[in-house]
Structure formats: structure tokens, C-alpha cells
Amino acid sequence: MSIDYASRIPNNVGLDQNKQLQRALEHWQPKYIDWWRDVGPDNSSGYDVYLRTAVSVDPKGWAEFGYVKMPDYRWGIFLTPQEEGRLVNFGSNKGRPAWNEVPGELRSTLRRIIVTQGDTEPASVEQQRHLGQTCPSLYDLRNLYQVNVEEGRHLWAMVYLLHAYFGRDGREEGEALLERRSGDADKPRILGAFNEKTPDWLSFFMFTFLTDRDGKYQLAALAESGFDPLARSCKFMLTEEAHHLFVGESGIARILQRTCDVMKELKSDDPAKVRAAGAIDIPTIQRYLNFHFSVTLDLYGSEISSNAATFYSMGLKGRFDETKIGDDHVLTNAEYPLLDLVGDALVEKHANALQTLNERLRDDYIADCQAGVDRWNKIMEKAGVPARLKLAHKAFHRKIGTFAGAHVSPEGKVVSEAEWTHRSKEWLPSNDDHAFVQALMGRVAEPGKFASYIAPPPRGINNQPQDFEYVRFN
Amino acid sequence: MTALPLVRQHLIDPEICIRCNTCEETCPTGAITHDRRNYVVKHELCNECGDCLPPCPTGAIDSWRRVEAPFPIDQQLVWDSLPADAAPPAPVDGASEVPDDVLRLSEIASAAEGGRVPPPWSAAHPYVGLYSLEKPAIATVAGVHRLTAEDAESDIRHIVLDFGKTAMPVLEGQSIGVVPPGVDPETGKPHHVRLYSVASPRNGERPGHNNLALTVKRVVVDRDGKPTRGVASSYLCDLQKGDKVTVTGPYGSTFLMPNHPGAKLLMICTGTGAAPMRAMTERRRRRMGLGEGGEIMLFFGARRPEELPYFGPLMKLPKELIRVELAFSRVPGKPKEYVQDRIRASADAVRAMLTSDDTFVFVCGHKKMEEGVLAALGDVCKDGGTSFADLKDRMRREGRLHIETY
Numbered sequence: 027m028s029i030d031y032a033s034r035i036p037n038n039v040g041l042d043q044n045k046q047l048q049r050a051l052e053h054w055q056p057k058y059i060d061w062w063r064d065v066g067p068d069n070s071s072g073y074d075v076y077l078r079t080a081v082s083v084d085p086k087g088w089a090e091f092g093y094v095k096m097p098d099y100r101w102g103i104f105l106t107p108q109e110e111g112r113l114v115n116f117g118s119n120k121g122r123p124a125w126n127e128v129p130g131e132l133r134s135t136l137r138r139i140i141v142t143q144g145d146t147e148p149a150s151v152e153q154q155r156h157l158g159q160t161c162p163s164l165y166d167l168r169n170l171y172q173v174n175v176e177e178g179r180h181l182w183a184m185v186y187l188l189h190a191y192f193g194r195d196g197r198e199e200g201e202a203l204l205e206r207r208s209g210d211a212d213k214p215r216i217l218g219a220f221n222e223k224t225p226d227w228l229s230f231f232m233f234t235f236l237t238d239r240d241g242k243y244q245l246a247a248l249a250e251s252g253f254d255p256l257a258r259s260c261k262f263m264l265t266e267e268a269h270h271l272f273v274g275e276s277g278i279a280r281i282l283q284r285t286c287d288v289m290k291e292l293k294s295d296d297p298a299k300v301r302a303a304g305a306i307d308i309p310t311i312q313r314y315l316n317f318h319f320s321v322t323l324d325l326y327g328s329e330i331s332s333n334a335a336t337f338y339s340m341g342l343k344g345r346f347d348e349t350k351i352g353d354d355h356v357l358t359n360a361e362y363p364l365l366d367l368v369g370d371a372l373v374e375k376h377a378n379a380l381q382t383l384n385e386r387l388r389d390d391y392i393a394d395c396q397a398g399v400d401r402w403n404k405i406m407e408k409a410g411v412p413a414r415l416k417l418a419h420k421a422f423h424r425k426i427g428t429f430a431g432a433h434v435s436p437e438g439k440v441v442s443e444a445e446w447t448h449r450s451k452e453w454l455p456s457n458d459d460h461a462f463v464q465a466l467m468g469r470v471a472e473p474g475k476f477a478s479y480i481a482p483p484p485r486g487i488n489n490q491p492q493d494f495e496y497v498r499f500n
Numbered sequence: 501m502t503a504l505p506l507v508r509q510h511l512i513d514p515e516i517c518i519r520c521n522t523c524e525e526t527c528p529t530g531a532i533t534h535d536r537r538n539y540v541v542k543h544e545l546c547n548e549c550g551d552c553l554p555p556c557p558t559g560a561i562d563s564w565r566r567v568e569a570p571f572p573i574d575q576q577l578v579w580d581s582l583p584a585d586a587a588p589p590a591p592v593d594g595a596s597e598v599p600d601d602v603l604r605l606s607e608i609a610s611a612a613e614g615g616r617v618p619p620p621w622s623a624a625h626p627y628v629g630l631y632s633l634e635k636p637a638i639a640t641v642a643g644v645h646r647l648t649a650e651d652a653e654s655d656i657r658h659i660v661l662d663f664g665k666t667a668m669p670v671l672e673g674q675s676i677g678v679v680p681p682g683v684d685p686e687t688g689k690p691h692h693v694r695l696y697s698v699a700s701p702r703n704g705e706r707p708g709h710n711n712l713a714l715t716v717k718r719v720v721v722d723r724d725g726k727p728t729r730g731v732a733s734s735y736l737c738d739l740q741k742g743d744k745v746t747v748t749g750p751y752g753s754t755f756l757m758p759n760h761p762g763a764k765l766l767m768i769c770t771g772t773g774a775a776p777m778r779a780m781t782e783r784r785r786r787r788m789g790l791g792e793g794g795e796i797m798l799f800f801g802a803r804r805p806e807e808l809p810y811f812g813p814l815m816k817l818p819k820e821l822i823r824v825e826l827a828f829s830r831v832p833g834k835p836k837e838y839v840q841d842r843i844r845a846s847a848d849a850v851r852a853m854l855t856s857d858d859t860f861v862f863v864c865g866h867k868k869m870e871e872g873v874l875a876a877l878g879d880v881c882k883d884g885g886t887s888f889a890d891l892k893d894r895m896r897r898e899g900r901l902h903i904e905t906y
Contacts, residue, residue: 085526086893089554265555268520272557275518485559
């Protein structure tokens with residue numbers, strides 16, 4: 027199979043001059059397309075989708091809009107431009123020139139980091155593959171597909187690094203990324219949240235708001251890496267990740283808007299009445315938020331982590347906004363506060379800052395989520411609806427770390443097992459909630475029309491009008 | 501004397517922004533910063549380069565306000581929503597600002613495909629907003645003439661307005677506002693101002709006279725195809741010679757023709773989108789004797805020849821002045837043809853024009869044509885081995901690609 031790589035794969039890595047890399051990608055590309063057709067968006071190969079394609083890394087070049095059939099999407103390989111004289115900015119290698127080749131002693135650690143990040147990208151495409159059948163509008167369907175192709179591009183970005191810098195091992199890892207499957211009992215995806223189902227659009231918006239935000243924080247930490255190609259890849263991926271966060275945040279915002287409108291029409295906050303009117307009641311939205319938030323918090327790993335300390339000390343994975351933090355960037359003698367569970371009480375203690383980097387990234391993430399929730403609450407405030415959404419306590423419903431298995435309410439109170447069993451259906455989506463949300467998921471695919479539970483967006487994509495035909499089914 | 505100028509300030513809409521940081525990451529001048537609450541723009545550092553616009557996933561970045569004094573960032577940081585535009589200052593000696601209605605309309609017209617572009621470098625300096633709603637100009641109708649056949653579905657009229665001793669300096673590509681008399685029965689308020697592109701060149705519909713022409717289509721169906729009666733268009737189409745018309749403007753400072761010798765015009769329009777194209781063509785026709793050169797190519801679409809405004813006069817234009825490509829979508833017995841089909845059929849000539857740095861592209865017409873036209877130009881470039889995406893961006897930066905759709 028011969029492909030004109032220069033035009034088929036927009037890139038700024040000199041792909042046409044690197045025969046070895048070309049051959050590796052030539053081998054991988056058909057398998058990727060097979061994967062896309064097998065477990066990518068359902069029955070979508072023939073659709074023309076109004077997508078944004080990145081064709082270069084400068085501000086003007088990475089938002090080219092036009093109709094594309096998704097298997098023909100030009101998945102490109104982009105690194106932000108190299109910064110002359112960039113240094114390793116943290117850890118024990120701080121002050122040395124950033125690496126442009128993988129240092130031998132860091133090879134397996136670095137490969138593991140890249141594979142773990144890379145694995146999440148195809149996983150989310152698999153998780154979301156059936157959502158197209160129940161889209162609430164053409165606008166949302168297009169946004170789903172945009173998220174999907176960009177997750178695909180992020181996989182390309184990681185596979186490029188594996189192929190370009192890790193030889194045969196890297197090529198094998200590249201293939202394994204296409205072989206694991208989200209939710210598969212025998213060969214699951216690496217991280218737990220990426221094996222959960224995304225059965226409906228409320229879950230999808232929560233996922234893109236919460237779990238893609240984990241992606242943002244992981245990418246931001248890797249964008250600080252002393253391994254320059256990884257840093258530059260992740261930096262570019264962050265610009266695309268922003269769109270995914272937007273889809274989630276605005277999706278929930280539009281659902282809340284619709285719910286508030288319905289509550290005002292009905293002059294009632296009775297969840298049963300809101301549901302009967304085809305909107306989603308706020309308590310249900312809160313339970314979905316609790317679930318996705320807690321599952322995503324687990325993605326940051328244990329509070330105390332020697333792996334995280336190693337990654338940092340080696341200069342491979344930094345903190346969020348590392349270079350903007352005013353400390354020694356070595357952290358050997360610094361401390362960081364964290365919560366511990368002592369008997370029935372949550373108590374703050376201090377631990378070595380190097381060992382608690384996961385916790386620190388999780389805290390940065392929580393603050394960012396809180397800002398988003400505050401913006402959602404403004405919708406209720408504006409509508410005169412007294413209800414507010416709240417982020418659950420970080421000890422709530424955790425499976426990993428100090429709080430794994432502990433019974434903690436969303437308010438952060440340790441409760442008995444009996445109380446947990448009794449009240450958890452107030453806190454987490456019940457089967458009844460899932461069934462109700464599922465029942466709302468009819469397909470709305472007429473230009474300008476929206477499902478009963480979601481308001482239209484305030485602005486179209488690329489300033490297009492509301493009734494724009496974002497997807498043509500042909 | 502002119503009115504106190506308002507400052508145009510670039511802001512970020514805190515209600516839409518999701519704090520993704522791409523704008524701050526992209527900004528080449530370090531003008532964007534944030535705290536835990538808002539992302540904000542330092543007015544003194546922002547050079548309006550527009551680099552931050554495409555990466556913004558929400559559109560929050562594309563917010564602009566006219567203000568008397570720019571908001572400092574400590575004010576922006578505590579906003580929950582953007583403030584309203586400052587009220588236009590009181591007109592001084594006949595000069596005034598552009599009304600909100602007009603700004604909104606022009607913003608809609610130039611909204612798609614990334615918004616504002618600078619004018620051609622050799623454009624003449626436009627006068628903007630000489631006459632306001634509070635202090636309008638009064639024109640006298642010098643004539644109304646139906647351009648489409650009597651049996652044609654659309655009623656398009658050529659209306660000539662005379663301004664007597666009132667100065668109304670307009671350039672080709674600019675518009676004026678028309679305020680229909682009376683009040684809107686639904687709101688009880690005066691009717692909104694409507695914008696119409698001027699169809700005549702700068703020295704008048706009749707050279708040397710203080711008049712101008714408009715091309716107005718009587719609106720009989722709304723956007724959804726339901727029957728309606730366009731308030732302003734009906735008013736204008738039914739005008740009689742001698743009637744008085746309330747006019748504001750002129751408006752528009754970017755969709756302007758280049759004036760340097762050798763400037764080439766590639767014009768693409770449908771329906772009454774022909775107005776600015778007629779103005780530019782007529783300007784060039786009147787100056788043919790000067791031998792300034794510069795090709796003109798016009799792609800013009802309508803349902804049938806009978807529905808195409810200025811069909812007769814267009815056919816009489818000298819071939820050495822302009823190449824005209826017409827596309828008709830409803831001629832019985834003939835396949836439907838749209839302007840983008842004619843563009844593709846004339847690929848070689850279009851490509852030759854696009855590759856010249858002296859070429860200025862103007863697109864005007866219905867919003868729906870825009871995408872098809874850009875796709876066709878993209879194909880034409882692709883077949884020639886160039887990237888239209890790159891070219892488009894460069895042309896926009898250089899003020900050589902102007903799109904006004906509605």
C-alpha cells in the first residue's frame with residue numbers, strides 16, 4: 027500500500043525524509059484503519075462530517091474546517107516548534123540540556139509513561155462508539171466525531187514517539203495499543219476509568235468534562251518533560267484537548283439550561299415532573315457528576331507514589347505549570363499536605379513533596395473542576411433556580427489509594443457500611459437513573475433540531491448557523 | 501470635526517470561556533493572562549493579530565467592545581459576563597458612531613470563516629458613520645426600476661437616491677442604512693435600520709451627481725420559506741420618484757476595492773450580492789481609458805437569466821474589461837448549476853488569478869453559498885498542487901479575501 031505521506035499525514039517532523047519511520051508507520055497505518063473501522067464510531071464511514079483538521083502547528087494552520095469522511099481524516103503528527111536551548115527544568119537532572127534522544131537508563135520508564143498515556147486515546151474512542159446512534163443533534167454528533175478523530179490523532183502522536191524513539195519495542199507497543207479493548211475481560215485497557223461504559227450522552231458529557239480533564243493535567247505534566255519530543259507532542263495535544271473539555275462543559279451547561287427552563291415552565295423542582303417533561307432533573311445530574319468525578323480521581327493513582335517521585339526526579343514528568351512554580355524544582359526537602367483516614371476521621375498530615383506528586387496533580391485538577399462547576403451553577407443562579415451542583419469530597423467512592431474501600435459521603439463524612447449501602451443510591455446513579463437517562467436517548471439528526479433534554483448551543487462551530495448540516499449521512 | 505472615537509477593545513466572554521488556556525498559550529505578545537476566575541486581555545499589549553481566535557474551542561475569545569476607555573484587567577478579572585457596548589457618543593457636527601444594529605448586521609455578514617480582515621492596501625480611505633439614527637441624512641428618490649422580468653419569481657429593483665446638497669461620500673463595497681418609516685407593530689418601537697450595499701461607484705450612479713444606487717430584492721418568504729412581507733424591502737421597492745428616504749451611514753471599512761494599477765478582481769456573488777460587484781465593475785469601466793489593467797472575473801449565480809439583476813447590461817460589458825461566468829440553477833431542461841460549478845469549470849483561469857499577489861477576491865450573497873465557493877476554490881488550488889488553506893490565510897492577512905454573506 028503506497029501513501030503520499032507528506033499530504034496524507036500532515037506533519038512537521040520531516041516524515042518524507044525519514045525512510046525508517048515511514049516504513050514503520052506504513053506497517054502500522056492499515057492496522058490503525060482496521061481498528062477504526064472495527065471499534066471506532068458505529069456505521070459512520072460513509073458520513074461527511076464538518077471537522078476541524080490540524081494541518082500545521084501555527085495558530086492559523088490548525089483549524090482547517092471542511093467536510094471529511096472519517097476514515098479519510100488526515101491524522102497528522104505535530105510537535106510544537108522546538109525551543110532553542112531548552113533545559114530539563116526539574117528533578118535531579120535539572121539544568122542539563124533537554125534530551126532529544128531517549129537516555130538509555132530512562133528508556134523503559136519513559137516507554138511506560140508514553141504507553142499509558144497512549145492507551146487512553148483509543149480507549150475513549152471505543153467507549154464512545156455507540157453514542158452516534160442516540161445523538162441529541164447534528165451539532166452534538168459532529169462534536170462527538172471531532173473528539174473521536176482527535177483522540178485518534180493523539181494515539182498517532184504517541185505511536186509516532188514509540189516508533190521514532192523506541193525501535194522494535196516501540197513498534198510492538200504500537201501494535202498492542204490497537205489490540206487492547208476497553209472493557210474487554212481478557213485484554214482490557216490499562217486504566218480503570220477507560221474500561222467503564224459511556225452508555226449515554228449525559229455520561230459522555232461528564233466524561234469529556236471530567237475524564238478528558240484528567241487528560242489535560244496528565245498532558246500538561248508531560249509537556250514539562252525533559253524528553254523534548256514528548257514535551258512538544260503533549261503541548262500540541264493540549265490545544266486539541268481544550269475542545270474536548272469544551273464539549274463536556276458546554277454539553278452539561280446546555281442540559282442544565284434546558285432543565286432550568288423546564289423547571290420554570292412547570293414552576294416545580296419535583297424530579298418526577300421534570301423527568302416527565304423530557305428533561306433531566308438536577309439530582310440525577312449530581313449523581314452522574316459524583317460517579318464520574320470519583321472514578322476520574324482514581325486515575326491520578328495513590329497519594330503516596332514512589333513511581334511519581336521517580337518520574338519527577340528523572341525529569342520525565344513534571345507538575346502542572348512546573349516552570350511557573352516558584353520553588354527549587356527538586357523537592358527533596360519539601361512537604362505537601364494530604365488527607366489520611368485515621369479510624370473514622372479524615373486528618374490532614376504532611377508528607378514528602380516528591381512522594382505526593384500524584385496528590386498535588388489531583389488537587390490542581392480538583393480546583394479546575396470546581397471552576398467549571400461554579401460556571402454551571404451560574405446557569406441556575408441566572409434562572410432563579412436555588413439548586414446547585416457540588417463536587418464530591420475527594421475521599422468519596424474511591425477505589426485506589428488511602429480511601430479505597432472506605433465509606434465516605436460526598437460531603438466528606440465517614441459513614442458506616444450500613445449507611446453507605448442505604449444511602450449510596452442517593453449519591454450514585456441507580457439502575458433506575460440509568461434506565462431513565464437511557465430512555466431519553468432518542469436520535470435527533472435533523473439540522474437545527476435538539477433533543478428534549480438539551481438546549482441549543484449559544485454559538486455554532488466555526489460561527490456556522492444553528493441549522494447548519496454538520497453531518498451529512500449520504 | 502468628528503465624534504470622539506471609541507476604542508475597540510478585545511475581550512474574552514467569561515460566560516462562554518472554559519479556561520482551557522489555549523489563547524494564553526498562543527498569544528505572541530503575552531497580552532492574555534488569567535487568575536482562578538477569568539481569562540483576560542491586556543489592552544495595551546494586544547495588537548489584534550488574531551492568532552488566538554482559531555485555537556479557542558468556544559468562541560469566547562472572539563468578543564469585542566467599543567469603549568470610551570479600555571477596561572483594565574483587574575476589572576475584567578471579576579466579571580461574570582461582558583459589559584454592554586458603550587453608548588455611542590452624541591454626534592458632533594453631523595458625525596456619529598455606527599449604531600449597534602448596524603454593527604450586529606455587519607458582524608453577522610462577515611462572521612463565517614474567521615471574521616475580520618484588513619482592507620486592500622490600495623483602498624481609498626472610507627468615511628464611516630457620518631449619519632446616525634439620531635441625525636440621519638434625507639435622500640430623495642430619483643428613480644426606481646425593476647431589474648428582473650415581470651414574470652420572474654423575484655422582484656429585484658434598482659433604486660437611485662439623490663442626496664442634493666448633503667454630503668454622502670461612499671466607496672464601492674460600502675453600505676448605507678435605511679430606516680423604514682413608522683413603528684414595528686410587535687414592539688411599538690421604530691423599525692430597525694437595514695443595511696444595503698451601494699451598487700454604484702464613488703462618483704455617483706450618474707457620474708458627477710450626488711446620487712447612489714441600491715439593489716433591493718422584495719422579501720416575500722422568510723428564511724424558513726414561510727410567506728412574509730419584508731418591511732424595509734417592500735418599502736424600498738414601492739418607493740416613487742420624489743419620495744424622501746431616511747438614510748444612515750456610510751458603513752464598512754474593509755470590503756473595499758483596491759485602486760492600484762494592475763489590481764485584479766475575482767468576484768463571486770448571487771442575487772443582490774451583485775450590488776458591490778456592479779459598483780466595482782462600473783468604477784473600472786469608467787476608467788478603462790486610463791489603461792490601468794488588471795483582470796476582472798465575475799461568477800454570478802441566479803435561478804434563471806430572468807431573475808439575474810443587471811443581466812442585460814452585464815452582457816454588454818466589453819470582454820477586455822471582464823470575464824463573466826453565469827450559473828443558473830433553475831433553467832427548465834438544463835442541469836442545475838451553481839457558482840461553485842462554474843468556478844470548477846473555469847479552474848485554470850481561477851487558479852491563474854489566485855496565484856497572483858495582485859488578486860483580490862470578493863464573495864457576496866446568501867450564507868449558504870459561502871461554503872460551496874470556498875470548497876470549489878480549495879479544489880481548484882488542490883488540483884494545481886497548492887494549499888488553499890495556506891493561501892486563504894495569507895490572502896486574509898493581506899486584505900485580499902473578503903466575504904460578506906447574509
